[in-house]
Amino acid sequence: MIEVKNVTKKYGKFLANDSLDFTVRPGEISILVGPNGAGKSTIIKSIAGLLRFQGEILICGKKNKSLEAKRNLGYIPEIPALYDMLTIWEHVEFIARAYSLENWKDRAENLFRRFELEDKKNKLGNELSKGMQQKISICCGLLPNPKVLLFDEPLVGLDPHAIKELKTMLVEYKQEGTAILLSTHMLDSVSEFWDSTNIMVNGKIAASRSREEIIGTGEDLEKLFFEITESNKNAAEEVKS
Amino acid sequence: MKALGYLLLTTLKNRVLSIRKKPAYLILYGCIVAGIIAMIIISALSDEEVQTVKSYGDIRILYAILTGISILFLFSFVSTGLSTGSTLFSMADVGLLFVAPISSRKILLYGLIKQMATTFLSAVFILYQVGTIKNSFGLGVGTIFNLFFIYAIIIFFCQLLSIGIYIFSSGRPERKRLVKLIFYGLFAVTALAVYLQYIRNGGTILEAVLNLMNYKPFHFMPVMGWAVMFISASVEGNVLYVVIALLLFFLSSIVIISLFTSGDADYYEDVLNSTEVAYNKLQDVKDGKKVTVIKKVKIKEEQTGLQGGKGYSAIFYKHLLEKKRTGRFVFLDTYSILAAGSAGFACYLINSEFSVYIVLGILVYIQFFITILGKLSEELTKPYIYMIPEKSIKKVIAASMTTLIKPCFDAIIIFTFVCIFSKTSPLLNLFLALAYASSGAIFVSYTLLCQRIFGGQPNKFISAMLGLTLFMAVMAPGIGTSIAAILLLPKAFTFLGTLPFTFCCIVMTIFVFAVCGDLLDKAEYTGK
Numbered sequence: 001m002i003e004v005k006n007v008t009k010k011y012g013k014f015l016a017n018d019s020l021d022f023t024v025r026p027g028e029i030s031i032l033v034g035p036n037g038a039g040k041s042t043i044i045k046s047i048a049g050l051l052r053f054q055g056e057i058l059i060c061g062k063k064n065k066s067l068e069a070k071r072n073l074g075y076i077p078e079i080p081a082l083y084d085m086l087t088i089w090e091h092v093e094f095i096a097r098a099y100s101l102e103n104w105k106d107r108a109e110n111l112f113r114r115f116e117l118e119d120k121k122n123k124l125g126n127e128l129s130k131g132m133q134q135k136i137s138i139c140c141g142l143l144p145n146p147k148v149l150l151f152d153e154p155l156v157g158l159d160p161h162a163i164k165e166l167k168t169m170l171v172e173y174k175q176e177g178t179a180i181l182l183s184t185h186m187l188d189s190v191s192e193f194w195d196s197t198n199i200m201v202n203g204k205i206a207a208s209r210s211r212e213e214i215i216g217t218g219e220d221l222e223k224l225f226f227e228i229t230e231s232n233k234n235a236a237e238e239v240k241s
Numbered sequence: 242m243k244a245l246g247y248l249l250l251t252t253l254k255n256r257v258l259s260i261r262k263k264p265a266y267l268i269l270y271g272c273i274v275a276g277i278i279a280m281i282i283i284s285a286l287s288d289e290e291v292q293t294v295k296s297y298g299d300i301r302i303l304y305a306i307l308t309g310i311s312i313l314f315l316f317s318f319v320s321t322g323l324s325t326g327s328t329l330f331s332m333a334d335v336g337l338l339f340v341a342p343i344s345s346r347k348i349l350l351y352g353l354i355k356q357m358a359t360t361f362l363s364a365v366f367i368l369y370q371v372g373t374i375k376n377s378f379g380l381g382v383g384t385i386f387n388l389f390f391i392y393a394i395i396i397f398f399c400q401l402l403s404i405g406i407y408i409f410s411s412g413r414p415e416r417k418r419l420v421k422l423i424f425y426g427l428f429a430v431t432a433l434a435v436y437l438q439y440i441r442n443g444g445t446i447l448e449a450v451l452n453l454m455n456y457k458p459f460h461f462m463p464v465m466g467w468a469v470m471f472i473s474a475s476v477e478g479n480v481l482y483v484v485i486a487l488l489l490f491f492l493s494s495i496v497i498i499s500l501f502t503s504g505d506a507d508y509y510e511d512v513l514n515s516t517e518v519a520y521n522k523l524q525d526v527k528d529g530k531k532v533t534v535i536k537k538v539k540i541k542e543e544q545t546g547l548q549g550g551k552g553y554s555a556i557f558y559k560h561l562l563e564k565k566r567t568g569r570f571v572f573l574d575t576y577s578i579l580a581a582g583s584a585g586f587a588c589y590l591i592n593s594e595f596s597v598y599i600v601l602g603i604l605v606y607i608q609f610f611i612t613i614l615g616k617l618s619e620e621l622t623k624p625y626i627y628m629i630p631e632k633s634i635k636k637v638i639a640a641s642m643t644t645l646i647k648p649c650f651d652a653i654i655i656f657t658f659v660c661i662f663s664k665t666s667p668l669l670n671l672f673l674a675l676a677y678a679s680s681g682a683i684f685v686s687y688t689l690l691c692q693r694i695f696g697g698q699p700n701k702f703i704s705a706m707l708g709l710t711l712f713m714a715v716m717a718p719g720i721g722t723s724i725a726a727i728l729l730l731p732k733a734f735t736f737l738g739t740l741p742f743t744f745c746c747i748v749m750t751i752f753v754f755a756v757c758g759d760l761l762d763k764a765e766y767t768g769k
Contacts, residue, residue, distance in 0.1 A: 050627050050766035065762055070630035081623040085563040087540055093547055097555035098629045122540045140625075 082125030322406030615644030634758030648681025
């Protein structure tokens with residue numbers, strides 16, 4: 001479970017996240033949507049414990065920077081960060097050793113098979129395309145079988161097979177009780193499996209909806225997204241003029 | 242050609258105009274130009290005053306330096322040509338020009354003009370040496386301008402050669418072998434020529450090198466010989482040889498250019514890779530990352546895997562594996578050998594009881610720049626180290642371990658050489674080695690301190706200032722007490738002179754690690 005309580009993040013004078021509050025429950029897929037620069041990546045990095053912030057973030061009831069929280073956390077960054085001199089199998093071996101995982105090889109083999117990486121085990125990180133690097137980054141994030149998963153734009157750069165496989169896996173993790181937070185620009189690609197959404201604009205949550213609410217009111221997520229973001233843009237232009 | 246002319250002129254115009262928005266650069270450029278002008282005027286005014294009475298250095302030393310620079314550039318650019326190649330283009334040129342309906346030859350010409358301008362600008366620093374060169378060798382301002390000119394030509398030609406070699410040998414091992422053979426042959430002939438001078442005229446090897454500079458056949462050796470021919474002819478006022486030297490450079494350039502333009506030769510594909518490599522390097526520099534030349538590494542099944550580590554120690558084992566991949570001897574690399582060789586040679590040349598301390602000082606200074614770009618800095622550019630569920634201090638120590646160990650190995654090999662060449666006692670060299678290894682540790686702790694204070698993106702200026710202050714604060718007591726110890730201790734105990742310095746470094750390192758060990762809990766990950 002992810003609990004974000006009154007989180008504010010500033011870069012100098014720039015307010016990247018402004019008093020954010022939301023929760024992602026076990027077995028829930030929550031999506032963060034919003035235009036570029038809305039603060040989606042910042043809050044994901046803050047939850048992952050990579051940034052300093054004001055407020056409180058709990059992972060399974062523990063402070064996000066505690067060791068207990070880190071054990072339950074998987075983070076897949078927007079830009080894959082691989083080691084040039086490690087083969088892709090050594091990347092998962094490194095994660096397994098660093099997280100002190102037992103019996104990890106079968107899981108790793110399974111992930112490699114699903115992402116069609118089996119024949120590339122001995123390729124170095126710097127020999128792979130961006131899409132391939134993204135697949136390894138996902139494998140590294142998923143290998144410890146975390147209870148909380150953070151995905152920052154995970155579908156960018158993936159081939160259609162990998163996109164399909166990742167979507168299936170997200171649903172599987174959800175069914176196993178994992179809390180999943182995912183930021184994306186591609187509303188279409190997540191439409192079939194999201195449970196809750198937070199639409200972010202200028203570092204704030206402009207609207208929150210659950211799937212039930214959308215179905216109940218007959219709202220359309222895409223329409224709602226454009227209504228919020230466009231009205232914000234118009235308001236900003238009016239202030240300027 | 243209109244579009245290319247427009248591009249060149251607009252780029253130049255915008256570059257000049259952009260300086261208006263950067264007052265610091267404006268002042269800097271103004272100072273550089275004013276400095277060069279002042280240097281030239283002062284040199285020109287003092288032309289007649291001193292020339293008649295002062296005795297100048299052997300001009301052949303200048304030729305030898307020029308030869309050395311030529312060899313250095315040749316070696317560097319030929320190596321680049323055999324791996325990734327050089328480029329005349331930017332990524333914007335690739336994306337916008339290569340696909341435009343413009344002749345590839347015109348685009349090449351555009352690239353050459355652009356590169357030539359960059360090269361000449363980068364050679365401007367030679368003009369700063371006007372005073373030194375004039376006072377040392379008694380050359381006129383005109384000859385010094387010729388020196389600037391030939392220096393720029395050498396760089397430009399070597400870049401062109403690098404592209405030519407890449408196009409000629411890319412993906413063809415037999416051609417790569419041929420290029421290597423030619424260049425090793427060229428260096429072997431030069432070494433042989435020095436040896437022949439040594440046999441013929443006697444004296445020292447240094448004198449043989451100087452004699453070679455006046456040996457006419459040497460002037461026809463590609464690049465280095467041509468450069469010496471040009472500058473010696475301009476000193477002697479021999480116009481014929483000035484023209485011959487320039488012609489040799491010009492004709493060779495034409496041959497190389499024709500390699501990528503003749504027939505159906507298509508240079509786009511070849512320069513594409515080089516441009517991407519250059520672009521990535523530039524991005525790394527802009528992001529403040531360490532620029533490394535990525536070697537093509539062949540992975541053998543039996544050489545894979547981390548071989549150990551659990552929790553935080555997995556980071557150390559990963560670094561060991563990475564080091565094995567980049568060098569056969571893990572902790573000993575080209576730097577170890579070069580530093581050991583140079584230190585030994587320097588001790589042999591200086592031949593003073595203090596030579597070992599001078600060598601230690603220089604090595605520690607160089608070590609500062611090597612160490613601050615160590616494995617810990619590299620690891621902080623990726624999110625994994627922050628995410629691993631272990632205590633920050635343990636992860637920081639594990640990530641610094643290889644950077645702490647390397648100076649120990651370097652120290653052993655370097656001071657073994659120093660011991661042999663300086664003929665000083667093994668005990669003294671043991672303590673010098675300890676001082677070198679401990680200074681490596683203090684520099685690792687400096688990296689940690691900078692990251693802890695400034696977070697993921699330490700401002701380079703502040704970081705450099707802090708580094709200097711820290712350098713002084715940390716080193717001064719150690720250096721001071723060590724100098725005092727060397728001077729005051731009885732001769733039998735001078736080997737202990739560096740001990741206060743070593744002690745100071747170790748204490749300070751432990752202190753910084755204890756205070757800043759929580760770095761990963763406090764610092765922000767920026768990916769840079």
